[in-house]
Every structure is written in C-alpha cells, then in structure tokens.
Amino acid sequence: MSVWTEFLRDKKFEIKDDYGIFLHEFKTPMFFSTEKDLMTYLGDSELKEVLFIKFKEDDNFKLFGSEKRHQDIINSTQKKKNIKSILWAIVVLVGILAYQKYFKNNEDPRDFKLWILLASIVPIINFGFEYFSYKKNNSENFDGFINNSIFVFWLNKSYKANLAYILPVILSICFGFKEILELGKSTKYNLINDWALLKSQVFLGEYYRIVSNLFVHSNMLHISAVAGALLFLSKLFLRFYNIYFLIFIFLITGIVGSFTSMIFHPDDISYGASSSVLGILGFLISFILKFSNIIPKNFINEMLTSSILFIVFLGIVGFNYIDNTANLGGFVAGLLLGATLDNRNSVEAKIKESFLKIKI
Known part of the structure; x- marks a missing residue:
C-alpha cells in the first residue's frame, strides 16, 4: 500500500456534501453542494492540483482521469x-x-x-x-502516479529554492548593464566586444573570455530563454546539492563548451550561458538515471521527454543562431560529471530523512 493510499484511508474527515475533490500536495479535501459548483471549481483551477474526484453516486474518491466521465x-x-x-x-x-x-x-x-x-x-x-x-490514468499506473505526486511535492518543499534565483539574476543584471550601455550610444564600452568569446582575442592572451562570454546575451529572447531554463533546472538541482556545487557545474560545463567552440569554430564569435544550462541538464539526466530506484519512473519519463524536445527544439530552430557546438560540449560534460560522481549513499539518506520531516 502506497503512502498516499494509507493517508487517504487514515484521514479523518466527514463528507457533508455529495461532491468533492482531493487536492495535490496534501491540501485539505474540498466538498461542494452541487455538481455545478464542483465543475465550476474544476474549470477555474489547475487540473494538476487534482488527485481524486468524487461524484454523487461514487462511494469513494476515484483517481482523477481514470474514468470516462x-x-x-x-x-x-x-x-x-x-x-x-x-x-x-x-x-x-x-x-x-x-x-x-x-x-x-x-x-x-x-x-x-x-x-x-x-x-x-x-x-x-x-x-x-x-x-x-x-x-x-488508470488502476494499473495508480501507484506510479501517486508516487510521482509525492516526489514532486517533496521537490517543491525545498528550503533552498530561493537560491535558485542567484545565477539567473546575475545573468539578468549583466544583460541590463549591456542594454544601458547600448542606449548610451557614445559609450566606448560594448560587452559583446569586450566579453564575448572572440577566439582570435583568446589566442592573443585574453583568456578571461572563456568564462566572461557566459554572462553576455544579445537580446531579450536570448536572456529570457537562458534564465528561465536555468531557474527551472537550478530548483531541481538544489534539492540534492548546494549552491556552491551548482556554480561549479555551471562554470565547468560552460568552460568546456567554450573550448569545444574554439576547437570546431575558431573563426566564429560565441556568447551566452546556454552551454552551462545544457551542462546542468546533462548532469541531472545522469543523476535521475543513476537513482532510478528512488526517483519515480513517471518523473524520469517526463524529464527525459521534455529534455529531448528542448534539445531538438533548440538545435533545429537555432541552427544558424546558436552555437550548438558549445552547447553539445557543455551537455556532454554535464553527463560525464553526473555519471562519475559517486554519492549514492548521501543522496538516498537525504531523501529518506527529508521525507520523514514532511508534515501533513
């Protein structure tokens, strides 16, 4: 019997009305006097919050989506x-x-x-x-759906979630600084010229560009895509590791991406942190595959599917726009770092310990 099934069985509440729903993330069940009230609420809410639903003729809550109606x-x-x-x-x-x-x-x-x-x-x-x-959704994948819900709930309970904003904010500040400089047309400073990965300048000794290019983005589309993806991945990453290790992975995979670009495209200019974002993504893919005995299969499938679509979308749409060589280098570096890091015992202990602290 799963944790959720036990929770539903042991939860003491009085059903005063004929219609009701049970909400995701251990929220209190909600009941409605009429079916119209129930349908109105469902129409105005996020369905991903709904785990179970009950109509008048149902004796018990049914897994939402498991029935034709x-x-x-x-x-x-x-x-x-x-x-x-x-x-x-x-x-x-x-x-x-x-x-x-x-x-x-x-x-x-x-x-x-x-x-x-x-x-x-x-x-x-x-x-x-x-x-x-x-x-x-059906009775056969009931346990998988419920376990995935608990896992996502656990991920969202991280006390370090606010730290995930550090890198996206830094990148955004750098972009804002670049925009301010460009508004003042008379300025002699240009972040793309001064910080981007100009390979010829690196070969002349400006080695700082190997790192500084990660903090330069050309326009709102560029910074929005990078910062948004980085924020999402950082929240997941910080549930298992600290901010210092996140910054380390960000820099290392970004540097590898810079070197990859220098080797295969020595005449092109490159900038942006997409190689680091894909490096973190690669690390997390290795991580969830390595801990597939703990992490629910539903979550793994969703993560892998969305990651593949993201990479394909980025590669096809931005083929002539994005340095895919640098991105590939960062992604492979992240995969290798995630595969070689041996911390199974500490991660398993952390997951089990934090589950015990969740208050229903």
Missing part, C-alpha cells in the same frame, strides 16, 4: 487553456512589435519567429503533456 472535464479545461495560450501569444506579439519599434529597430527578424514559437507552441505542448498524463 472525467475526460469531459479534462477536454473542457484543455480547450480553455489553449485559448488562453493563443491570447497570451497575441499579447507577446504586440509586446515584441512595440519593443522592436521603439528600442530595437535593427532586431534580427529570426528573433521574432522564435518569440512566437516560445510564446504559443511551447505552452500548448506543455498542456498536451498534462492532457495525456490524465488520459492514461
């Missing part, structure tokens, strides 16, 4: 989310047009296409993942 709720909510995604894409489109007109008249038109992709297609793909995860 639940699909009407899922389909309706999916449709609303897609409409919101389209509206959000329109808002982003208007913002980009204003940004290009008043601040960046010479912006590369490829940035415009990438913004649209990120603003509309990516959210729809995320909704699709959520949709199909509920479509496949």
Whole structure:
C-alpha cells in the first residue's frame, strides 16, 4: 500500500456534501453542494492540483482521469487553456512589435519567429503533456502516479529554492548593464566586444573570455530563454546539492563548451550561458538515471521527454543562431560529471530523512 493510499484511508474527515475533490500536495479535501459548483471549481483551477474526484453516486474518491466521465472535464479545461495560450501569444506579439519599434529597430527578424514559437507552441505542448498524463490514468499506473505526486511535492518543499534565483539574476543584471550601455550610444564600452568569446582575442592572451562570454546575451529572447531554463533546472538541482556545487557545474560545463567552440569554430564569435544550462541538464539526466530506484519512473519519463524536445527544439530552430557546438560540449560534460560522481549513499539518506520531516 502506497503512502498516499494509507493517508487517504487514515484521514479523518466527514463528507457533508455529495461532491468533492482531493487536492495535490496534501491540501485539505474540498466538498461542494452541487455538481455545478464542483465543475465550476474544476474549470477555474489547475487540473494538476487534482488527485481524486468524487461524484454523487461514487462511494469513494476515484483517481482523477481514470474514468470516462472525467475526460469531459479534462477536454473542457484543455480547450480553455489553449485559448488562453493563443491570447497570451497575441499579447507577446504586440509586446515584441512595440519593443522592436521603439528600442530595437535593427532586431534580427529570426528573433521574432522564435518569440512566437516560445510564446504559443511551447505552452500548448506543455498542456498536451498534462492532457495525456490524465488520459492514461488508470488502476494499473495508480501507484506510479501517486508516487510521482509525492516526489514532486517533496521537490517543491525545498528550503533552498530561493537560491535558485542567484545565477539567473546575475545573468539578468549583466544583460541590463549591456542594454544601458547600448542606449548610451557614445559609450566606448560594448560587452559583446569586450566579453564575448572572440577566439582570435583568446589566442592573443585574453583568456578571461572563456568564462566572461557566459554572462553576455544579445537580446531579450536570448536572456529570457537562458534564465528561465536555468531557474527551472537550478530548483531541481538544489534539492540534492548546494549552491556552491551548482556554480561549479555551471562554470565547468560552460568552460568546456567554450573550448569545444574554439576547437570546431575558431573563426566564429560565441556568447551566452546556454552551454552551462545544457551542462546542468546533462548532469541531472545522469543523476535521475543513476537513482532510478528512488526517483519515480513517471518523473524520469517526463524529464527525459521534455529534455529531448528542448534539445531538438533548440538545435533545429537555432541552427544558424546558436552555437550548438558549445552547447553539445557543455551537455556532454554535464553527463560525464553526473555519471562519475559517486554519492549514492548521501543522496538516498537525504531523501529518506527529508521525507520523514514532511508534515501533513
């Protein structure tokens, strides 16, 4: 019997109404007087928060998505989310047009296409993942779904989550500084010229560029994609390791990416922390595969699938825009670091200890 099943069995509460839901992350069950009230709440809430649902004729809570009638709720909510995604894409489109007109008249038109992709297609793909995860819920994968929910809950309880903002904030400050310098056209400083990975300058002795290029980003699209991905991965990374090790992986994989770019593209200019982001991603992929006996299979599958899509998307869309050689070098370096690091006992102990501290 899983932890969740025991919790549901032992939880003492009085069902005063005919309809109800049980929420994710150990929240208090909610009950409604009418089915309309229940459906209204479900339509306005995030379905990923819902674990179980109860209708009038049901004696017990049923795993949400496990019955045919639940699909009407899922389909309706999916449709609303897609409409919101389209509206959000329109808002982003208007913002980009204003940004290009008043601040960046010479912006590369490829940035415009990438913004649209990120603003509309990516959210729809995320909704699709959520949709199909509920479509496949049944009694056979009940334990996997519940264990995954507990694991995600545990990840989100990290007291070090705020530390995940350190690197994205530093990168954003550097970008803001670059933008301020560019607004003052008379300035003699240019961060791309001064900090980027100009290979010819490195060969002349400016070795600092091997690291400094990680803190230079060309535009809002570049910094938004890098900082957003870095924030997400850092939160996961810091659940198992400290901030110092995160910075170490960030720098080491970024440096490896710089060297890879210098070897295969000695005449090109490179900058940005995407090689470090992919290095951290590679490290985490090795990590979750190594600890597959602890980490739920659902989480591993979702992580691997989203990672593959992210890498393919980055490689195809940014083939002529991003230094994929540097990214590949950083990713491989992260994979190797994650595979060679032997800390199984400490991580297992940390997971088990922290689970005991979770208060329901």
